[in-house]
Amino acid sequence: xxxxxxxxxxxxxxxxxxxxxxxxxxxxxxxxxxxxxxxxxxxxxxxxxxxxxxxxxxxxxxxxxxxxxxxxxxxxxxxxxxxxxxxxxxxxxxxxxxxxxxxxxxxxxxxxxxxxxxxxxxxxxxxxxxxxxxxxxxxxxxxxxxxxxxxxxxxxxxxxxxxxxxxxxxxxxxxxxxxxxxxxxxxxxxxxxxxxxxxxxxxxxxxxxxxxxxxxxxxxxxxxxxxxxxxxxxxxxxxxxxxxxxxxxxxxxxxxxxxxxxxxxxxxxxxxxxxxxxxxxxxxxxxxxxxxx
Amino acid sequence: xxxxxxxxxxxxxxxxxxxxxxxxxxxxxxxxxxxxxxxxxxxxxxxxxxxxxxxxxxxxxxxxxxxxxxxxxxxxxxxxxxxxxxxxxxxxxxxxxxxxxxxxxxxxxxxxxxxxxxxxxxxxxxxxxxxxxxxxxxxxxxxxxxxxxxxxxxxxxxxxxxxxxxxxxxxxxxxxxxxxxxxxxxxxxxxxxxxxxxxxxxxxxxxxxxxxxxxxxxxxxxxxxxxxxxxxxxxxxxxxxxxxxxxxxxxxxxxxxxxxxxxxxxxxxxxxxxxxxxxxxxxxxxxxxxxx
Numbered sequence: 294x295x296x297x298x299x300x301x302x303x304x305x306x307x308x309x310x311x312x313x314x315x316x317x318x319x320x321x322x323x324x325x326x327x328x329x330x331x332x333x334x335x336x337x338x339x340x341x342x343x344x345x346x347x348x349x350x351x352x353x354x355x356x357x358x359x360x361x362x363x364x365x366x367x368x369x370x371x372x373x374x375x376x377x378x379x380x381x382x383x384x385x386x387x388x389x390x391x392x393x394x395x396x397x398x399x400x401x402x403x404x405x406x407x408x409x410x411x412x413x414x415x416x417x418x419x420x421x422x423x424x425x426x427x428x429x430x431x432x433x434x435x436x437x438x439x440x441x442x443x444x445x446x447x448x449x450x451x452x453x454x455x456x457x458x459x460x461x462x463x464x465x466x467x468x469x470x471x472x473x474x475x476x477x478x479x480x481x482x483x484x485x486x487x488x489x490x491x492x493x494x495x496x497x498x499x500x501x502x503x504x505x506x507x508x509x510x511x512x513x514x515x516x517x518x519x520x521x522x523x524x525x526x527x528x529x530x531x532x533x534x535x536x537x538x539x540x541x542x543x544x545x546x547x548x549x550x551x552x553x554x555x556x557x558x559x560x561x562x563x564x565x566x567x568x569x570x571x572x573x574x575x576x577x578x579x580x581x582x583x584x585x586x
Numbered sequence: 587x588x589x590x591x592x593x594x595x596x597x598x599x600x601x602x603x604x605x606x607x608x609x610x611x612x613x614x615x616x617x618x619x620x621x622x623x624x625x626x627x628x629x630x631x632x633x634x635x636x637x638x639x640x641x642x643x644x645x646x647x648x649x650x651x652x653x654x655x656x657x658x659x660x661x662x663x664x665x666x667x668x669x670x671x672x673x674x675x676x677x678x679x680x681x682x683x684x685x686x687x688x689x690x691x692x693x694x695x696x697x698x699x700x701x702x703x704x705x706x707x708x709x710x711x712x713x714x715x716x717x718x719x720x721x722x723x724x725x726x727x728x729x730x731x732x733x734x735x736x737x738x739x740x741x742x743x744x745x746x747x748x749x750x751x752x753x754x755x756x757x758x759x760x761x762x763x764x765x766x767x768x769x770x771x772x773x774x775x776x777x778x779x780x781x782x783x784x785x786x787x788x789x790x791x792x793x794x795x796x797x798x799x800x801x802x803x804x805x806x807x808x809x810x811x812x813x814x815x816x817x818x819x820x821x822x823x824x825x826x827x828x829x830x831x832x833x834x835x836x837x838x839x840x841x842x843x844x845x846x847x848x849x850x851x852x853x854x855x856x857x858x859x860x861x862x863x864x865x866x867x868x869x870x871x872x873x874x875x876x877x878x
Binding site: 329330331332333478479480481482483484485486488489495497499500502503522524526527528529530531532533548549550551 | 620621622623699700771772773774775776777778781783789791793794796816818820821822823824825826842843844856
């Protein structure tokens, strides 16, 4: 899985690896609560919480009869402080291990952070998993950096993902990353109110014609994504010239201002990042999981 | 021009709240918020009685994080607070029911959204000096359910009849256009996108000061009427080409990413049924004749 870092120098030897855990979650609904289309029509759709048996990393992000579909297994910790530790320390690409129940000992890979942490397991594990089973993550990656690029910040990037991203140096000295697609800054929506250390920002998919025109509706769960003029260092700012690289972690939404979830992996306020479009830039391919297994 | 709407059918209901106290997180003692530059800061923020900032004052340059002008109130629990936040309409009359300022009348000037959820009420500065945190305030809500005759595609949100009739407006080619100080381009829409448009606010981005200046937004005042391009606020706030929202600058700028001045959105339409035109100086301090 590990590949050469194209001559770049990371600080992996300095990173601390520690355990955090969560429990397989259960979908919960409020009485009478509908999710609304932009025209106000109310519906109830599955997608968040629990074990999603038939949507995995590498599958399409659009077109599900679901809302904010979380691929694989969604885990959370019932104690708020422990849950935030789970959120802040877990990195994409970290290894997970089932530590209770029938699937005890099974190994998986972290593929997303939404209001819950999202973990992909091999097919045969799903039928053994129970709601409430404990899943431990060997968290490593917080603080990861490249010596050659001090102004580029990595967030929630595990060493495994860092090696898998196919990073290289562009001719002008910038860090170059293959991504599946680019998103225009004006469609970045829900999540603007949050610190960028916590969960994702939805792209706003409500302009359906624009999604089709730009090909955004071809996005897949696990796609690497680039956004220009997005500074995601300390929150999510519009800043001309900035570039952020992110990961599609959950599926589309019908709700106004929502859409597939885009989780920050790399950000630079002053350029310094270049990208090239490569449709295979998806973590399911990189880790041979889900649709890429 | 005169706008006609279903005035006779609107229901006026009391909604109560108490003057809110500012809040900060507990131990460990890390009271800081983070600026968009990554610098920790500790500054006055939403809640409480603000003595020296009023609607009509500048929206930028205060040593504060999204400060609410005047007085901020909350309901006594989450559901009652939702009721207060949703039904309060900009321009509604508020009355102080308890304490030393009992009987004083004020006007609703804005609302705040996720993480604060308060209703912002203007009271004369003299009266603010007599008020105490916890004083009860009742708003005579009126405006929810409003429909403008001939412009049914326009959704009114938290808009009082008093403000609707006072807003500068004209109809061109069947499109109702509102006079505004400036227009927020879609790429400068920040916190509030994807959140409820029934109450709360939609903030503009203010990290990139040059972009703010180029859009003519850097001189905004609290209470200014503004438009937001390509934004559909019927059910949540979100990007849609051709949509437009009209709102009132409710709270000041702040250092956090995504948290420039907040806008209390009062009108929206999805497909060009709502428009705007330049009307410099359009501010609710004048439109609603707020007493200093």
